[in-house]
Amino acid sequence: MKIAFRADASVQIGTGHVMRCLTLAEELRRQGHQCLFVCRDHKGNLADLIGQKGFELHLLHTPDLTENLADEGSELPHADWLGVPLQLDADQTKEVLSDHNLDWLVVDHYALDARWERQFIEPVSQVMVIDDLADRDHECEVLLDQNLGRQPKDYDDRVPLGCKKLIGPQYALLRPEFSEHRSASLERRRSPELKRILISLGGIDQKNVTGQVLEALSKSILPQDTLLDVVMGRAALHLESVKKLASNIPFDTKVNVGVSDMAMRMYRADLAIGAAGGTAWERCSLGLPSILFILAENQESGAKALVDAGAAMTPEKGSALTEALSSLLDSLNKDSGLLTKMAEAGAKFTDGKGAEKVCDSFVISKECGGE
Known part of the structure; x- marks a missing residue:
């Protein structure tokens, strides 16, 4: 398939x-299918990475005249993420795809909805949508929402009657190395200690939460032999300032950029301080206890569900970051059993094989439905 x-x-x-689309594309390619990407030329795009992964890429140009127009009349909360009017984006995408005989189109964009998707029913055999919000209508054969707490009924009035709904973290799109390291990682959690902390707060980290966390940890009660493993994206806005800060704090701190061995880093870590987005499921698959930071509104419900399940902690709202982190770390140091409980709770949500399960849905015909 293409x-x-x-x-x-x-x-x-x-x-x-x-x-997450790259993760799914790599699994599809592993199974013998051909994949290509269509992305807009926004600042901070991942064109280089997509190319490095060996996928065909088409970058959509953003005309100067439309740069700040987006869909001014749109009711979609994230309409401005598109950077151009919805119809222009659809037209540009159709032009790119007109030379390809496609079996599926996968859409993962908060600024696109059924108005955009239904324009591809004719040129593309089937459409799959990846969503987290359940805040707009979709025209698709398959809908994936990998968030904890989401229910199929949340999309009942948002998708066609025959749409196949893949709901919950058991479908989380994780690379194969997470399931490969799962057994050894879970075994390691049976003898917990707090000596190595992984810090990963998104590929862009627009608000420099990484720097704020390092500042707070530098004033914390952590033992001097604690190792801090900081992971940042190549497009991270505050990379240089974080590197400078890391060289001046009283712990062995390493800043690593654009890593390809995240599963191994999570396996080796005793605790993660991370974003409450898709990487939360990577940590859960390996039973890695987490202190979560909510970096976007759409992460709030998932973070709450993980905390309620005992799989993670979050800093207390309204508290100064240094005091909040110190309080959480103090709790973990006093009761190492908390780390084990968090590991066991998180590991129940996903086995790391969600991408394989989602790939199975690509053989579903338009006539197949279900929840």
Whole structure:
């Protein structure tokens, strides 16, 4: 089969949408299918990474006259993420795809909805949508929402009657190395200690939460032999300032950029301080306890569900970051059993094989439905 992906990365959007599409595309390619990407040329795009992964890429040009127009009349909360009017984006995408005989189009974009998607029913055999919000209508054969707490009924009035709904973190799009490291990682959690902390707060980290966390940790009660493993994206806005800060704090701190061994880093870590987005499922698959930071509105419900399940902690709202982190770390140091409980709770949500399960849905015909 031949599958196209329409997803964007930018300073505003972040990198998560393209990254999870890359994970799905790599699994599809592993199974013998051909994939290509269509992305807009936003600042902070991941064109280089997509090319490095060996996928065909078509960048959509953003005309100067439309740069700030987006869909001014749109009711979609994230309409401005597109950067151009919806119809212009649809027309540009159709032009790119007109030379390809596609079996599927995968759409992962908060600024696109059924108005855009239904224009591809004729030129493309089937459409799959990846969403997290359930805040707009979709025209698709398959709908994926990998968030904890989401229910199929949340999309009952948003998708066609026969749409196949893939709901929950068991469908989380994780690279194969997470399932490969799962067994050894879960075994490691049976003898917990707090000596190595992984810090990863998104590919862009627009608000420099990484720097704020390092500042707070530098004043914390952590033992001097604690190792801090900081992971940042190549497009991270505050990379240089974080590197400078890391060289001046009283712990062995390493800043790593654009890593390809995240599963191994999570396996080796005793605790993660990370964003409450898609990487939360990577940590859960390996039973890695987490302190979560909510970096976007759409992460709030998932973070709450993980905390309620005992799989993660979040800093107390309204508290100064240094005091909030110190309080959480103090709790973990006093009761190492908390790390084990968090690991066990998180590991129940996903086995790391969500991408394989989602790929199975690409053989579903338009006539197949279900929940």
